[in-house]
Amino acid sequence: MTIRTAIIGFGTGGRFFHAPLLAAEPRFTVSAIVTGDPARAAAASGYAGADILPDAEAVFARDDLDLVVITSPHATHAPLARRAVAAGIAVVVDKPLGISSTEARSVVEEAEAAGVPLTVFHNRRWDGDFLTLRDTLASGELGEVRQFESAFEKWAPHLAARWKDVATPGQGGGILFDLGPHLIDQALLLFGDVVGVHAELDRRRAGAVADDDVFLSLTHASGVRSRLWMNATSPADRPRFRVVGSRAVFTSHGLDPQEPHAKAGLRPLDPGFGVHDDGRTALLSAPGTERAVPLLPGEHLAFYRMLGDALTEGGPLPVDPREAVRGLEIIEAARGRG
Structure with missing residues (x-):
């Protein structure tokens, strides 16, 4: 067919x-x-x-x-x-x-x-660093997870003539609507439903009509606290993931390379697609020891x-749409308190 x-x-x-x-x-x-x-x-x-x-x-x-x-x-x-x-x-x-x-x-x-x-x-469920984190969590090496930190930041300090920069939140504008669904979805997928939401929403760029700098703190029913950052005006980035467990800490840096690879003309089946060109790794740190964790290739094609x-x-289906609805409920709770 x-x-x-x-x-x-x-x-x-x-x-x-x-x-x-x-x-x-x-x-x-x-x-x-x-x-x-x-x-x-x-x-x-x-x-x-x-x-x-x-x-x-x-x-x-x-x-x-x-x-x-x-x-x-x-x-x-x-x-x-x-x-x-x-x-x-x-x-x-x-x-x-x-x-x-x-x-x-x-x-x-x-x-x-x-x-x-x-x-x-x-699609960010199939980013290489997220796949690597899921495998690391499944191995039990982190112990009991207590804090999940996730950041998606970029440097775009000036507004552009595109709909994302002129739409109000009521029209679906703002970085919380743009990147929040991904970061919230990853947190829910890893640690389950949320029982508490704290939000800080700011507009940093001149003329901005919607949020471009957002912090969310989510309290999961499991007891894990997720701290999520999304930012369009960050000159330098936090770690993409930092996960604190009772035995070790997992840290990774940099965004998944599938988008820049596609923009450079590579295609999903090309050799090296979804693999960081610089050979970077994640890091697993415990008292007195550190170990590099190879990053799995990203695979949005999945x-x-x-x-x-x-x-x-x-x-x-690859994604249950009711999970996306739950993510929107969390965004609404954030907007009500931001």
Whole structure:
């Protein structure tokens, strides 16, 4: 079975994440790409056989699609997902699933009632450093985990003329909506549900209409405390992960390289894709000893492999959309207290 796919949106998400991953998984074919931008349309033309469409209406006018991937501005995610569900087309929604938990939950319920597969692109579950951390936790070397620190920071001190920099939180703008779904999802996946949320939300850049510097402290029912940083104005970065256990501490630095590799022209099946070029490792530190932990290669392609199994063989979806709804509830709790 060939899964005929339309991608709505061809910015960073569509161009450097979804399209290359779909092209690398043989059960999928990119049949249509929606973009109204001439430069993006020129880049999309590299996918032979893909129709370049001017808007989402042209997608839903067709009757030859098996999957729609939504990677347009945040406020459009839930309305477009609802259109796909109504048309009976399986759907992948980039994070966040909606701009409110109520909106997102409604989409999930509609998909379940219609029997239409719906999943959310929480691809950071397959970052190499996160995969390495999961293996280290499973080994028991850290002992009882007490603190989980996770940071995703970048240096973009000036606003740009793009929707992410002009959208208000009510329109899905701000770094909490942009990066929060990933960091919260990772914390929930590792340590379970959250019973307490503390947040500090700031706007640091001149003219900012939404948060660009955020700190979250989550108290898990398991007793673990997660401390999450997301920042667009950091001249230097914290460790990507620092996990304190009763026996040892796990530390890793730097962001997963799959996005920069894709932007440099590498593709998911190319040798070295998802592997840090400098050979960096994580570090496991205990009293009187330190040990390098090799970082596993990142593999966002695993998302589409799992989705292919779900659509052709009835396997589980790569991400349960109700987990994305829970992440939005936590974002709303943060905004209420920020």
